[in-house]
Amino acid sequence: xxxxxxxxxxxxxxxxxxxxxxxxxxxxxxxxxxxxxxxxxxxxxxxxxxxxxxxxxxxxxxxxxxxxxxxxxxxxxxxxxxxxxxxxxxxxxxxxxxxxxxxxxxxxxxxxxxxxxxxxxxxxxxxxxxxxxxxxxxxxxxxxxxxxxxxxxxxxxxxxxxxxxxxxxxxxxxxxxxxxxxxxxxxxxxxxxxxxxxxxxxxxxxxxxxxxxxxxxxxxxxxxxxxxxxxxxxxxxxxxxxxxxxxxxxxxxxxxxxxxxxxxxxxxxxxxxxxxxxxxxxxxxxxxxxxxxxxxxxxxxxxxxxxxxxxxxxxxxxxxxxxxxxxxxxxxxxxxxxxxxxxxxxxxxxxxxxxxxxxxxxxxxxxxxxxxxxxxxxxxxxxxxxxxxxxxxxxxxxxxxxxxxxxxxxxxxxxxxxxxxxxxxxxxxxxxxxxxxxxxxxxxxxxxxxxxxxxxxxxxxxxxxxxxxxxxxxxxxxxxxxxxxxxxxxxxxxxxxxxxxxxxxxxxxxxxxx
Amino acid sequence: xxxxxxxxxxxxxxxxxxxxxxxxxxxxxxxxxxxxxxxxxxxxxxxxxxxxxxxxxxxxxxxxxxxxxxxxxxxxxxxxxxxxxxxxxxxxxxxxxxxxxxxxxxxxxxxxxxx
Numbered sequence: 256x257x258x259x260x261x262x263x264x265x266x267x268x269x270x271x272x273x274x275x276x277x278x279x280x281x282x283x284x285x286x287x288x289x290x291x292x293x294x295x296x297x298x299x300x301x302x303x304x305x306x307x308x309x310x311x312x313x314x315x316x317x318x319x320x321x322x323x324x325x326x327x328x329x330x331x332x333x334x335x336x337x338x339x340x341x342x343x344x345x346x347x348x349x350x351x352x353x354x355x356x357x358x359x360x361x362x363x364x365x366x367x368x369x370x371x372x373x374x375x376x377x378x379x380x381x382x383x384x385x386x387x388x389x390x391x392x393x394x395x396x397x398x399x400x401x402x403x404x405x406x407x408x409x410x411x412x413x414x415x416x417x418x419x420x421x422x423x424x425x426x427x428x429x430x431x432x433x434x435x436x437x438x439x440x441x442x443x444x445x446x447x448x449x450x451x452x453x454x455x456x457x458x459x460x461x462x463x464x465x466x467x468x469x470x471x472x473x474x475x476x477x478x479x480x481x482x483x484x485x486x487x488x489x490x491x492x493x494x495x496x497x498x499x500x501x502x503x504x505x506x507x508x509x510x511x512x513x514x515x516x517x518x519x520x521x522x523x524x525x526x527x528x529x530x531x532x533x534x535x536x537x538x539x540x541x542x543x544x545x546x547x548x549x550x551x552x553x554x555x556x557x558x559x560x561x562x563x564x565x566x567x568x569x570x571x572x573x574x575x576x577x578x579x580x581x582x583x584x585x586x587x588x589x590x591x592x593x594x595x596x597x598x599x600x601x602x603x604x605x606x607x608x609x610x611x612x613x614x615x616x617x618x619x620x621x622x623x624x625x626x627x628x629x630x631x632x633x634x635x636x637x638x639x640x641x642x643x644x645x646x647x648x649x650x651x652x653x654x655x656x657x658x659x660x661x662x663x664x665x666x667x668x669x670x671x672x673x674x675x676x677x678x679x680x681x682x683x684x685x686x687x688x689x690x691x692x693x694x695x696x697x698x699x700x701x702x703x704x705x706x707x708x709x710x711x712x713x714x715x716x717x718x719x720x721x722x723x724x725x726x727x728x729x730x731x732x733x734x735x736x737x738x739x740x741x742x743x744x745x746x747x748x749x750x751x752x753x754x755x756x757x758x759x760x761x762x763x764x765x766x767x768x769x
Numbered sequence: 770x771x772x773x774x775x776x777x778x779x780x781x782x783x784x785x786x787x788x789x790x791x792x793x794x795x796x797x798x799x800x801x802x803x804x805x806x807x808x809x810x811x812x813x814x815x816x817x818x819x820x821x822x823x824x825x826x827x828x829x830x831x832x833x834x835x836x837x838x839x840x841x842x843x844x845x846x847x848x849x850x851x852x853x854x855x856x857x858x859x860x861x862x863x864x865x866x867x868x869x870x871x872x873x874x875x876x877x878x879x880x881x882x883x884x
Contacts, residue, residue, distance in 0.1 A: 385841060392848045399855055403862075411863035415794065416872060418856045422801050423789065425852070429808040429845055436838065437815035488874060 257306070260315045260330050262299050263338060263376040266292060271369035286353050289365040293349055296342040296372065304335040308736070310743060312753040314382075321759035322382075323446040329382035331750055332740040333587070337379040337510050340591055341503050343722070344598055345372055347715045351602050352496045354711025355609065360405035360494075367404070370397035371500065378507050382754055384435065384442045387511065388428050391476075395421050398504065401497045402489060413492035420485035424475040431468035438462045445754035447519045448747060451526070459526035466520045466527040470512065470535065477508030479535075479572055480542040483565050487549070490564065491557035495605020498561075499598035505568050506590050512575055513583060517744040518751075522578040536576040536663055540670050543569030547674035550681030556607060556614040559685055560600045563639055566678060567593035570671070574654045577661055583741040585653035588734060592646040592726060596638040599719040603632050606712060607689060610705040616685055618692035620699070623707035629690035631716050636682040638723050641675050646727040651675065653734065774814050781807035794860040794870045798853065805849035812842045 270292045278284040307313055313330035316322065330338075349368070351357075358364035374394025381387050399421075403414040436442055438461040439450040454462055471482070478486040486505075490498045512535075520527040546566025553559035571593065574586035608614055610622035634645070641647035651671065658667040726733060743749070781803050788800025816835030824836035864870045 385844070389844065389848070392852070396852065396855060399859065403859060406862075408863065408866040411859060411866055412874075415856070415860050415863050416874075418852075418859055419789075419797060419801065419872060422849075422852055422856060423804070425848075426801075426804045426808050429812060432841070433808070433812045433815040433838075436812075436841070437817075 257313060258315070259299055260303060260313055260328050260380060261317075263296060263303075263380065264328075264373055266295060266299075267369040267373040267376070271366045271373070274369065275363060275366045282359055285365040286358070289349060289368060290346075290353075292369060293342060293345045293372070296376070297339070297346060300335065300339040300342045303330050304332075304339045306330075307332050307335040310739070310749070312750055314753050314757055316757065316759045319759045321761045322754045322757065323441055323443045324761045325759065326386050327382040327443070327754055328380045329445075329750065329754060330380060332736075332743050333510070333513065334379050336587070336591075336736075336740060337506070338376055340506075340594060341372065341375045341379065344503055344594060345500065347718050347722075348496050348500045348598065348602075350718070351499070351605075351712050351715035354709040354713075354715060355496070355605065356709070357405070357494055357496050357605075363400070364404055367397050367400040368500070370394075371401060373397075375503060375507065379510060382444050384444060384447070384515075385432055388425070388432060391428065391507075392425060394504070394507070395425070398497075398501065401500070402493045404494050404497060410492045410494075413488045417485055417489035420475070424472055427468060427475070428472040431465055431472055434461055434465040434468065438465060443754070444514070444519060445747075445751040448521075448751055449755070451519055451524060454526055456525060462526055466530060467534075469515060470530060473508045473511045473515070474535075474538070475508070477505050477512065477568050477572065478542070478565050479508075479538050479568065480545050480565075481538070483542060483545075486565055487558055487561040490561040490601070491555070495601050495608065498557075498604075499601040502564065502594050502597035502601065505564060506571075506594055509568065509571050509575065509586070509590055512572075513586070513744065516575075516578070517583070518747040521745075521747075531576045531578045532663070535572060539569050539572030539576050540666060541569070542566070543573060543674050544670055545569070547678040547681070550678045551684070553681070553685075554616055556616060556685060556689060557604050559616075559681065560597070560604050563600065563678065563682075564593075564597050566674065567597060567639065569674075570651070570654065573667055573671070574657060577658055577663070579657060579661070580738070580741045580745050581657035582654075582661075583744060584734065584737040585650065585657045587737040587740055588646075588653055588730075589650035591733075592638070592650045592723065595719050595723050595726070596635055596645075596647060599631075599635045599716055599723070600639060602712070602716045602719070603628060603635060606631070606708050606716070609708050611689075616688045618688055618696050620696040621693040622705045624713075625690060625693060627713060628708075629686070631713070631720065632686055632690065634720050635716075635723075636686060638720075640679045640682050642679065644727060646723050646730065649727060649730045649734075770818055770820070774810060774818060778807050778811045778814070781810070792872045794864060794872055797872055798856060798860065801856070802849075802853055805845070805853070809842050809845055809849075812838055812845060814838075 274285050307330050315328040317326045371394055374390050377390035399418050403410055475482045543566055546562050546569050549562025550559050571586050571589050574582045606628045638645035638647045641651040658664050785800045785803035788796045816838035819834040822832040822834045824834045826833050
């Protein structure tokens with residue numbers, strides 16, 4: 256049993272109080288520890304992903320208690336992939352934060368950042384539904400602090416909405432967990448997968464209610480229409496780098512849907528059939544359309560990017576709702592792409608914000624560093640709208656290809672292609688107003704002079720774009736990796752066998768019941 | 770017993786939802802608290818209702834109550850308590866800053882919007 260997997264949760268959990276207690280007034284020390292911690296996380300996550308890449312299931316029994324009784328952490332290909340993605344994203348966000356000085360505008364940024372990472376890592380690694388709830392709360396409570404970092408009335412108001420919406424989501428999550436426990440008597444995911452099959456055809460009411468409630472909770476996290484209302488104002492009002500980190504938070508919802516609805520309630524399970532194709536698919540298509548229309552309708556750049564996140568989550572959900580190995584593989588490819596692209600867009604919005612009086616889409620006189628920012632925006636907008644040559648195009652192609660022979664083929668093709676066109680127009684319009692038309696507005700003497708953003712800020716965005724480019728160049732390898740991840744998800748027997756079959760305290764090999 | 774618990778959960782949830790829809794911070798936070806009470810009772814009942822039995826399982830135990838939901842409820846209570854404290858603080862900050870306790874977005878007139 257390797258102990259490295261728990262290090263992903265323990266390391267940020269120890270670093271955060273250390274930063275609060277020992278390095279409270281020393282921003283330099285905080286930055287060093289935060290950076291070192293994130294680089295260590297990347298190293299560990301990469302090691303785990305390497306171990307899991309051949310199909311090994313990494314199991315960690317906390318306190319050595321055997322699976323259905325104790326809580327387990329499980330690292331399979333999907334979990335380790337998401338963990339690695341989180342750690343890499345965190346590094347670039349952190350570089351941007353240090354470059355732009357966001358961490359000096361309020362207190363305890365780095366501590367909250369580490370707690371946020373702890374919650375994200377735990378949510379991706381846990382093998383227990385109630386533990387998933389707990390890690391959701393950990394990442395949420397850290398995100399509340401980050402969301403209102405540096406204060407301001409608008410931000411506080413958006414923060415109240417964000418917190419209340421998520422509190423309602425948490426309550427719903429608890430109702431879902433209560434009904435699952437009442438129906439099956441377990442909350443361990445692998446054990447649930449075994450017991451959900453055993454429920455007789457005449458007694459499926461409870462489990463059906465529970466599975467729908469659970470889907471609602473994850474749809475809130477993933478901001479699927481009509482549960483997306485929390486996202487635009489909270490992402491637009493949050494500090495830029497925080498919104499960039501939040502790009503992974505919507506993916507937690509997508510991850511949870513993939514995990515629960517391939518393993519516990521798989522598509523072939525009679526009791527919960529129809530959930531994906533009747534409910535999730537139309538909602539996903541509407542989110543995709545609405546997000547892209549939002550891009551065109553937005554009156555300020557931060558809202559525009561927030562709607563592009565909704566649109567890209569719609570795209571991910573379309574691929575997930577197909578519930579085929581091809582669809583999930585395409586969804587995974589698109590998740591990685593849209594996390595990196597969405598984060599880069601939020602960082603660029605912050606770059607624009609620091610060199611312009613406001614983010615509204617009207618022409619204003621050009622500011623220092625605008626040409627470089629414009630170039631970065633151009634590259635990321637191409638990626639987000641899904642044009643060649645960047646990875647958005649590859650991901651979209653995979654989704655279209657996966658949906659070709661399914662009953663939804665026509666709908667998916669029409670809406671994906673139309674939405675792409677709309678988003679392209681939206682991005683082109685925003686880019687030309689903000690960057691191009693600026694040249695036609697003369698600089699008035701006495702206006703506020705904005706400083707050019709720090710080189711490290713540009714470096715962080717450039718790094719994300721380089722990753723996107725690399726992700727496109729190595730698209731073939733990435734696709735085959737996602738394909739084997741998806742095949743592992745659709746054959747959950749190895750996962751269940753590892754979790755339930757491993758011995759620990761409380762498991763008696765002589766009188767095994769499971 | 771079952772009727773009592775079930776109706777308690779139902780009434781708490783209904784009043785909680787009503788208050789949440791009031792869209793001003795004080796009733797919304799009260800509504801959230803009622804909802805968390807409702808879910809706590811619901812979680813407690815998810816392990817079946819047993820009267821007068823200890824949550825201790827031994828080989829010869831004829832009657833016991835399920836200890837796991839009690840542990841779940843404890844966790845849920847602690848988390849919801851902390852979350853309520855956080856939301857009260859943020860809502861107070863927002864109220865003191867803007868002198869407005871509405872939860873929803875203010876209506877922006879077209880003139881302001883153009884700026």
